[in-house]
Amino acid sequence: MRWQPTHAQIRAVCAAAVLLGIAVLARRPDAAVFGLPLAFVAVWGRYFRPRERPEVHTELDANALFEGQATTYRLRVSGTVDPDIDLIVAALPRSQWFQYDPPQAAIAEPVADGAVTLEVGLRSKRWGLRALERPTVAATSTLGAYRVQVTSAEPLAVTTLPLRAGFEAVDAVPRPAGLVGLHRSRRPGEGTELAGVRPFRTGDRLRRINWSVSARTRELHVTSTWSDRDTEVVILLDTGGEIGISEGIEGRSSSLDTAVRAAASIAEHYLRHGDRVRLIDTGNLVRGVRSGSGRGHLRRILDTLVHADRKGRQQDEHQLARRNRIRSDSLVLVLSPLLRQAMLGYVVTLVHSGCTVIAVDTLPPDIESIIDLDEHDSRTWPLAWRLRLLERRRDLDRLSDLGVPTVPWRGAGTLDEVLRDAARVASAPRMRS
Amino acid sequence: MSTAERISLWLAQLRASGRASVLARLVIAAAGAVALGVPALQSWDQLDLIPLLGVPMLLAAVVVPDSVAGLVFLLIVAAGWFMRAPGAVSWSLAVTAIALLVVHLASSFAAQVPSYARVHPDALRRWWLPGAIAVLIVPVVAVAAALVRGADVPGSLLVTVGALVLATVVIWFAAGQKLGRD
Numbered sequence: 001m002r003w004q005p006t007h008a009q010i011r012a013v014c015a016a017a018v019l020l021g022i023a024v025l026a027r028r029p030d031a032a033v034f035g036l037p038l039a040f041v042a043v044w045g046r047y048f049r050p051r052e053r054p055e056v057h058t059e060l061d062a063n064a065l066f067e068g069q070a071t072t073y074r075l076r077v078s079g080t081v082d083p084d085i086d087l088i089v090a091a092l093p094r095s096q097w098f099q100y101d102p103p104q105a106a107i108a109e110p111v112a113d114g115a116v117t118l119e120v121g122l123r124s125k126r127w128g129l130r131a132l133e134r135p136t137v138a139a140t141s142t143l144g145a146y147r148v149q150v151t152s153a154e155p156l157a158v159t160t161l162p163l164r165a166g167f168e169a170v171d172a173v174p175r176p177a178g179l180v181g182l183h184r185s186r187r188p189g190e191g192t193e194l195a196g197v198r199p200f201r202t203g204d205r206l207r208r209i210n211w212s213v214s215a216r217t218r219e220l221h222v223t224s225t226w227s228d229r230d231t232e233v234v235i236l237l238d239t240g241g242e243i244g245i246s247e248g249i250e251g252r253s254s255s256l257d258t259a260v261r262a263a264a265s266i267a268e269h270y271l272r273h274g275d276r277v278r279l280i281d282t283g284n285l286v287r288g289v290r291s292g293s294g295r296g297h298l299r300r301i302l303d304t305l306v307h308a309d310r311k312g313r314q315q316d317e318h319q320l321a322r323r324n325r326i327r328s329d330s331l332v333l334v335l336s337p338l339l340r341q342a343m344l345g346y347v348v349t350l351v352h353s354g355c356t357v358i359a360v361d362t363l364p365p366d367i368e369s370i371i372d373l374d375e376h377d378s379r380t381w382p383l384a385w386r387l388r389l390l391e392r393r394r395d396l397d398r399l400s401d402l403g404v405p406t407v408p409w410r411g412a413g414t415l416d417e418v419l420r421d422a423a424r425v426a427s428a429p430r431m432r433s
Numbered sequence: 434m435s436t437a438e439r440i441s442l443w444l445a446q447l448r449a450s451g452r453a454s455v456l457a458r459l460v461i462a463a464a465g466a467v468a469l470g471v472p473a474l475q476s477w478d479q480l481d482l483i484p485l486l487g488v489p490m491l492l493a494a495v496v497v498p499d500s501v502a503g504l505v506f507l508l509i510v511a512a513g514w515f516m517r518a519p520g521a522v523s524w525s526l527a528v529t530a531i532a533l534l535v536v537h538l539a540s541s542f543a544a545q546v547p548s549y550a551r552v553h554p555d556a557l558r559r560w561w562l563p564g565a566i567a568v569l570i571v572p573v574v575a576v577a578a579a580l581v582r583g584a585d586v587p588g589s590l591l592v593t594v595g596a597l598v599l600a601t602v603v604i605w606f607a608a609g610q611k612l613g614r615d
Binding site for chain 1: 500556571603
């Protein structure tokens with residue numbers, strides 16, 4: 001694309017031509033007074049016309065953000081910039097999930113010392129992987145006489161990880177297993193948590209001998225510890241439907257928003273404490289995350305959660321059970337609006353296989369009042385939702401009878417009570433029928 | 434995009450207008466009002482059609498500076514002057530010419546940035562010199578024209594042909610034409 005004259009240049013040329021023609025032909029000096037300044041402006045604009053097209057490169061300070069974090073979108077005119085270029089104007093196509101600074105994401109900067117850099121602040125408001133559309137960039141010459149559209153820029157994408165608020169839960173897990181992790185265990189073994197001092201037994205390690213107690217009692221004693229435990233926490237994410245309205249971190253949350261944010265917080269909490277965490281996405285056959293631990297594993301889970309809004313084929317109850325085999329001593333946290341029969345059926349299957357299952361209800365509390373007037377009837381829609389919620393209440397009561405507690409997601413402390421109850425039930429003596 | 438969506442978008446952009454864009458449009462409106470008002474105050478009787486045509490064109494130039502409305506407005510005001518004015522050079526002529534020039538420059542500036550863009554304060558730094566020279570040209574030409582007319586220079590054919598050639602060269606150059614084939 002070449003430098004093209006603008007309306008301003010055409011206006012100056014045409015007006016000057018007409019007025020100077022009248023001045024000469026009609027012997028009207030007043031027409032020359034009108035026309036000569038415009039002719040001068042036209043000549044100035046023409047004389048200082050740039051010849052070269054600028055090259056624009058775009059970059060992001062950071063392409064992975066947490067929700068609410070901001071970065072800078074930078075548009076750099078590189079190389080030798082034609083000195084006759086006056087302004088570089090750039091406008092970013094706006095997305096509802098970013099907040100821009102300036103708010104309209106359009107900026108005009110003069111070229112100074114042969115270089116120019118345009119910066120637009122970006123603040124991400126919702127998790128997900130989003131491509132930034134190419135900006136519209138134009139360069140103009142002095143007096144706005146010529147303009148060229150600059151096709152810029154490499155396509156860029158921002159990954160927004162769904163982790164924001166810190167999540168904490170009580171230090172209780174129903175069935176701790178294994179020997180790694182930072183939690184206290186009810187099982188004595190190698191660890192760091194002091195359990196007591198007891199007489200030496202065959203098999204005790206020599207480095208465990210408590211010499212001061214042994215000297216005092218004249219009998220060998222060892223310091224015993226509780227084994228550090230790890231448990232497998234399975235996060236079952238129901239991506240079968242997005243219910244409610246998503247307005248980003250500062251507005252209302254849909255069921256999928258709540259589920260994804262809860263999954264990230266729970267994974268971060270348990271991985272921080274040394275447990276193994278597994279993620280199952282019901283809408284994706286291949287994108288689950290196998291059981292693992294550590295910071296790298298958290299990043300794997302977050303990267304997977306970023307794609308949770310991609311519409312995948314939902315698995316039914318049998319497919320879920322066949323493809324996702326879960327150990328019977330696992331703690332399964334189901335993040336779901338609990339409306340799909342396939343999901344409820346899979347939860348029952350998990351309970352029957354011996355897992356400890358806790359259902360986290362992600363249905364927005366104001367769901368009855370969310371009406372799309374273009375699609376729903378304002379009278380029957382709330383009534384339909386009331387009936388559906390009554391049915392759902394019945395299903396949740398049945399789950400409760402099976403020992404599956406249901407708690408709405410409230411951030412930190414959501415799982416405390418149900419985890420304590422589950423730990424108490426798991427440690428109680430079992431009655432065989 | 435439907436008409437309703439276009440209007441909604443346009444209103445949203447209007448609400449989000451930047452300071453530079455608003456100032457430029459205010460300058461267009463003020464200078465345009467001067468260019469329309471000064472001829473109306475003269476002793477000669479201006480055509481009634483001129484404000485009827487000029488005001489809508491001025492409004493269009495304010496709203497959409499990157500359009501032909503500015504050119505039409507300039508020609509309407511100039512035509513109104515040529516049709517009824519006596520042809521004498523006066524200060525009111527110079528004021529009207531400066532107002533038309535300011536309308537042109539402000540439209541040029543407003544046209545190159547989106548109305549909602551944030552404009553750097555130094556964006557006008559390359560405009561002051563040519564703008565000031567163009568404004569100064571108006572009284573200089575006015576005084577020169579008055580002097581030539583007052584001196585009653587003989588040989589008007591020669592002067593006419595010379596001015597015609599000069600005007601042609603200026604327009605030829607400003608229009609970006611070249612003598613060669615490329």
